[in-house]
Amino acid sequence: xxxxxxxxxxxxxxxxxxxxxxxxxxxxxxxxxxxxxxxxxxxxxxxxxxxxxxxxxxxxxxxxxxxxxxxxxxxxxxxxxxxxxxxxxxxxxxxxxxxxxxxxxxxxxxxxxxxxxxxxxxxxxxxxxxxxxxxxxxxxxxxxxxxxxxxxxxxxxxxxxxxxxxxxxxxxxxxxxxxxxxxxxxxxxxxxxxxxxxxxxxxxxxxxxxxxxxxxxxxxxxxxxxxxxxxxxxxxxxxxxxxxxxxxxxxxxxxxxxxxx
Amino acid sequence: xxxxxxxxxxxxxxxxxxxxxxxxxxxxxxxxxxxxxxxxxxxxxxxxxxxxxxxxxxxxxxxxxxxxxxxxxxxxxxxxxxxxxxxxxxxxxxxxxxxxxxxxxxxxxxxxxxxxxxxxxxxxxxxxxxxxxxxxxxxxxxxxxxxxxxxxxxxxxxxxxxxxxxxxxxxxxxxxxxxxxxxxxxxxxxxxxxxxxxxxxxxxxxxxxxxxxxxxxxxxxxxxxxxxxxxxxxxxxxxxxxxxxxx
Numbered sequence: 462x463x464x465x466x467x468x469x470x471x472x473x474x475x476x477x478x479x480x481x482x483x484x485x486x487x488x489x490x491x492x493x494x495x496x497x498x499x500x501x502x503x504x505x506x507x508x509x510x511x512x513x514x515x516x517x518x519x520x521x522x523x524x525x526x527x528x529x530x531x532x533x534x535x536x537x538x539x540x541x542x543x544x545x546x547x548x549x550x551x552x553x554x555x556x557x558x559x560x561x562x563x564x565x566x567x568x569x570x571x572x573x574x575x576x577x578x579x580x581x582x583x584x585x586x587x588x589x590x591x592x593x594x595x596x597x598x599x600x601x602x603x604x605x606x607x608x609x610x611x612x613x614x615x616x617x618x619x620x621x622x623x624x625x626x627x628x629x630x631x632x633x634x635x636x637x638x639x640x641x642x643x644x645x646x647x648x649x650x651x652x653x654x655x656x657x658x659x660x661x662x663x664x665x666x667x668x669x670x671x672x673x674x675x676x677x678x679x680x681x682x683x684x685x686x687x688x689x690x691x692x693x694x695x696x697x698x699x700x701x702x703x704x705x706x707x708x709x710x711x712x713x714x715x716x717x718x719x720x721x722x
Numbered sequence: 723x724x725x726x727x728x729x730x731x732x733x734x735x736x737x738x739x740x741x742x743x744x745x746x747x748x749x750x751x752x753x754x755x756x757x758x759x760x761x762x763x764x765x766x767x768x769x770x771x772x773x774x775x776x777x778x779x780x781x782x783x784x785x786x787x788x789x790x791x792x793x794x795x796x797x798x799x800x801x802x803x804x805x806x807x808x809x810x811x812x813x814x815x816x817x818x819x820x821x822x823x824x825x826x827x828x829x830x831x832x833x834x835x836x837x838x839x840x841x842x843x844x845x846x847x848x849x850x851x852x853x854x855x856x857x858x859x860x861x862x863x864x865x866x867x868x869x870x871x872x873x874x875x876x877x878x879x880x881x882x883x884x885x886x887x888x889x890x891x892x893x894x895x896x897x898x899x900x901x902x903x904x905x906x907x908x909x910x911x912x913x914x915x916x917x918x919x920x921x922x923x924x925x926x927x928x929x930x931x932x933x934x935x936x937x938x939x940x941x942x943x944x945x946x947x948x949x950x951x952x953x954x955x956x957x958x959x960x961x962x963x964x965x966x967x968x969x
Contacts, residue, residue: 587772588810592824593799595792
């Protein structure tokens with residue numbers, strides 16, 4: 462049993478268990494409204510407003526390159542006007558939420574882990590505890606709620622700018638017929654695609670905030686530990702988002718079929 | 723009253739505390755001395771529940787806190803204030819925000835909070851520093867702000883973790899005087915962890931020596947400083963080799 466605990470599988474399972482405990486604590490705290498609204502608004506500003514530029518650039522260029530590549534392939538079989546439909550479905554249900562989450566994981570997940578990790582190694586977390594403040598109420602909950610709210614909004618921005626940019630590339634640069642493009646886009650992409658994207662974004666927001674907070678709170682070994690926590694927060698959040706995305710896609714598509722959407 | 727019974731703590735394979743028994747009465751000013759790395763800070767952190775013992779008990783006013791979870795401990799910690807070795811100020815906040823932090827869940831108006839912050843900063847001889855950031859303060863000033871943050875809600879017990887370490891003798895003297903002033907003005911129970919003998923003699927009315935993972939000796943400062951026990955003398959005189967003292 463001890464041997465298992467020392468292997469990477471054991472360490473990984475212990476980490477997973479601790480994140481689950483942190484998530485339970487955070488959700489219980491959310492339900493009792495022990496967090497400060499001021500802290501929540503600041504985190505919304507930091508995670509949502511300050512991430513817009515990077516999300517918009519990513520969304521725009523992803524939409525543009527996706528439109529170009531799809532057009533090059535579809536042009537061979539004379540299906541040019543289906544280009545924007547492919548871009549639209551991809552941006553809404555996959556690329557918009559996933560790329561937004563990956564960019565936010567890089568920017569915000571790293572910042573959360575670094576900030577909490579530094580607080581941990583300089584005894585600021587212990588100071589919080591001595592001042593009768595639960596670190597989960599004060600540090601984790603505002604970040605978790607803010608990420609859950611900000612991610613879907615950022616994903617909507619990413620989807621919109623991605624589709625808009627792909628329309629520009631398709632119609633004005635590649636010469637696709639605008640009327641048929643719109644018709645096909647509206648025909649093949651629907652509310653279900655947007656709903657799938659938004660549900661995914663809420664879940665990714667939780668993943669980024671929880672992994673960032675966990676890595677920061679569990680940080681040790683001074684500056685080296687903070688560096689490691691920051692790197693691990695980004696890597697683990699990104700990998701978790703990509704793996705979760707596959708299973709969410711299968712599950713949510715199944716749900717949509719069952720609901721007849 | 724704070725009491726520890728057969729407190730044991732181990733980090734990995736390293737045993738830090740091996741059956742520590744300690745009793746601190748209300749209103750007492752206790753100093754815990756011992757060698758660096760001897761477990762003094764670990765013992766102090768057990769008293770406020772920042773660390774949980776592997777075995778043994780910690781009782782605060784008769785309540786056993788050693789098996790409480792973090793939420794249950796929040797209520798107990800309202801009795802405590804703690805000054806950390808590195809001050810542990812929140813570096814994203816100003817001095818005023820740091821000092822006002824413990825009042826955030828209490829129903830004070832902004833004006834009342836500002837008044838209490840000003841009074842606390844006055845108490846630690848740092849009036850007018852409200853808008854400064856911790857990074858703009860010297861080590862001694864940071865410790866004073868840490869003390870202001872610890873006393874603003876008038877706790878019953880204040881714990882000091884190495885309050886004079888890393889400070890010059892003049893600043894150390896001012897911190898000692900501050901500890902005595904806080905003790906006398908608020909009638910608090912003080913627990914000071916230090917290896918500064920001058921400080922131990924001045925601020926304590928009961929001194930405990932932590933040696934080889936246990937409380938080796940305790941008594942009033944006079945008893946401890948006149949003790950002929952070789953281990954106590956070695957520590958009081960600051961002699962590296964025990965034989966030098968015996969000679």
